[in-house]
Amino acid sequence: MAAVEARASGKVVLVTGGAGYIGSHAVLQLLGAGFRAVVVDSLANSSELALRRVAALAGEQAAKNLAFHKVDIRDKNGLEKVFASQRFDAVIHFAGLKAVGESVQNPLLYYDYNVVGTINLLEVMAAHGCKKLVFSSSAAVYGSPKNSPCTEEFPLLPHNPYGRTKLMAEEICRDIYHTDPEWSIILLRYFNPVGAHPSGYLGEDPCGTPNNLMPFVQQIAVGRRPSLTIFGNNYATKDGTGCEAYNLGTGKGTSVLEIVNAFEKASGKKIPLVIGQRRPGDAEILFSSTAKAERELNWKAKYGIQEMCRDLWNWASKNPYGYASSESPKQNGISR
Numbered sequence: 001m002a003a004v005e006a007r008a009s010g011k012v013v014l015v016t017g018g019a020g021y022i023g024s025h026a027v028l029q030l031l032g033a034g035f036r037a038v039v040v041d042s043l044a045n046s047s048e049l050a051l052r053r054v055a056a057l058a059g060e061q062a063a064k065n066l067a068f069h070k071v072d073i074r075d076k077n078g079l080e081k082v083f084a085s086q087r088f089d090a091v092i093h094f095a096g097l098k099a100v101g102e103s104v105q106n107p108l109l110y111y112d113y114n115v116v117g118t119i120n121l122l123e124v125m126a127a128h129g130c131k132k133l134v135f136s137s138s139a140a141v142y143g144s145p146k147n148s149p150c151t152e153e154f155p156l157l158p159h160n161p162y163g164r165t166k167l168m169a170e171e172i173c174r175d176i177y178h179t180d181p182e183w184s185i186i187l188l189r190y191f192n193p194v195g196a197h198p199s200g201y202l203g204e205d206p207c208g209t210p211n212n213l214m215p216f217v218q219q220i221a222v223g224r225r226p227s228l229t230i231f232g233n234n235y236a237t238k239d240g241t242g243c244e245a246y247n248l249g250t251g252k253g254t255s256v257l258e259i260v261n262a263f264e265k266a267s268g269k270k271i272p273l274v275i276g277q278r279r280p281g282d283a284e285i286l287f288s289s290t291a292k293a294e295r296e297l298n299w300k301a302k303y304g305i306q307e308m309c310r311d312l313w314n315w316a317s318k319n320p321y322g323y324a325s326s327e328s329p330k331q332n333g334i335s336r
Contacts, residue, residue, distance in 0.1 A: 012036045012086060014130075016073055016121065017094030019046035021204040022136065022193055026092060028054045028202065031062040040082055041095065042072035045207045047323040053201045073117035076124065083128040090132035091125060093118065096165075100140065103162035114165035115172075122176060131183045133173065139191040141167045149289035152189075194259075195308035196315030203315030205322030213256060217263050218312055220271050222320035227272035228260065254305055266309035267317075 013030055017023040018039030023046075030037045031054070039051060048068065055063035067086075071078035073095045096114040097103070103110040118135075125131065140163030141156045158164045170187050177183045194214050196203035204215045219225045243255045254262075260271050293299045303311075319325040 010036075011089045012038060014038050014040060014082070014088045014091045015094065016040045016091065017046070017096065017136075019043060019048060019050050019068070020094060021046075022190070023094040024050040024054050024202055025197060026094070027051070027066065028057055028197070031058040031065055036065040036067075038067045038069070038082070038086060038088070040069050040071045040073065040079070043070060044072070045097075047205060049323040050202060050205070057197070057199060057201060073121050074112060076120040079120060079124045080127075083124050083130070088128070088130045090134070091121070091130060092134045092136075093121060094136045096136070098138070098162065100160050100162050103165070104160055107161035110161050110165050114162075115168050118169045118172065122172065131180070133183070133185045135169065135173055135185065135187050137170055137187050137189045138163060138166045139189050141170065141189060151289045152292050194305075194312065195303065196311045198311055198314070200311075200314040200318040203312065203319065203322075205319070213259060214263070214312060217260060217271055218316035221263070221267050221269040221313070222316055224320065227274050259305065259309075262305045263309045263313065266306065267313040
């Protein structure tokens with residue numbers, strides 16, 4: 001860690017969507033590694049309290065390296081002001097919308113957030129000479145491949161608007177790099193991240209009705225919702241339920257029922273189930289091959305489904321109503 005902190009000293013990273021589920025965990029890791037993290041978030045589906053908890057967990061010294069700007073990435077003038085106030089060494093781009101079902105019902109909203117917002121960000125980055133980007137893409141860019149595990153060489157054939165917005169953003173990034181090799185861009189395709197910080201103070205807290213499986217399950221376990229509807233039980237999986245691969249780094253797919261069973265074991269709670277119809281846009285079987293990440297990034301998943309469910313229940317039981325449950329353990333200040 002000391003060597004990493006030495007290399008990171010003085011480095012400033014802009015994190016879009018940094019108050020969200022994945023973003024807040026990434027910000028905590030950046031602070032722990034000695035970076036200065038500047039968060040841009042509209043708070044449309046996140047909470048500033050998450051950043052206060054990040055500051056508390058990071059410790060007093062690291063917390064001084066955290067700043068926050070309430071800005072929507074679709075607001076180009078707002079982004080310009082942020083970049084004019086600080087020189088950034090790199091950007092990690094998490095901001096965007098991510099619900100498959102919602103994207104089918106309201107595709108223009110998703111193109112606005114995920115494509116227009118990304119174009120705004122890239123244009124402002126270029127104008128200010130910041131050309132290092134880590135982009136949060138999605139496994140949805142693959143659609144429903146005939147075989148899994150899925151490698152990076154598989155055809156990119158998304159079959160819902162959410163996946164198409166992520167693929168469009170990827171293509172924009174590739175086009176930029178081809179015209180200007182000064183850019184350094186990494187595209188990360190997530191396969192349904194699950195879990196929470198081991199402290200129980202950081203986790204997933206979607207606004208309104210959850211659009212992903214695990215936050216829905218956790219809300220049932222704490223008594224906020226009556227049952228889980230499984231959308232189709234005639235998929236070609238081991239038990240007939242749709243599978244979203246989430247175990248990034250292991251290459252193992254897990255069905256909906258297997259995830260529910262693991263959470264029941266971790267929480268000691270019974271999750272009532274209702275079998276519904278299939279949803280438009282859902283993939284049948286999709287899980288990852290992570291050989292490339294292991295080989296080229298030296299990255300491998302540390303936890304399996306049992307550990308993920310353990311940490312998720314720790315978060316849910318301490319925060320049954322998410323960040324609205326209570327105040328943060330320590331109200332560290334966040335500079336603006």
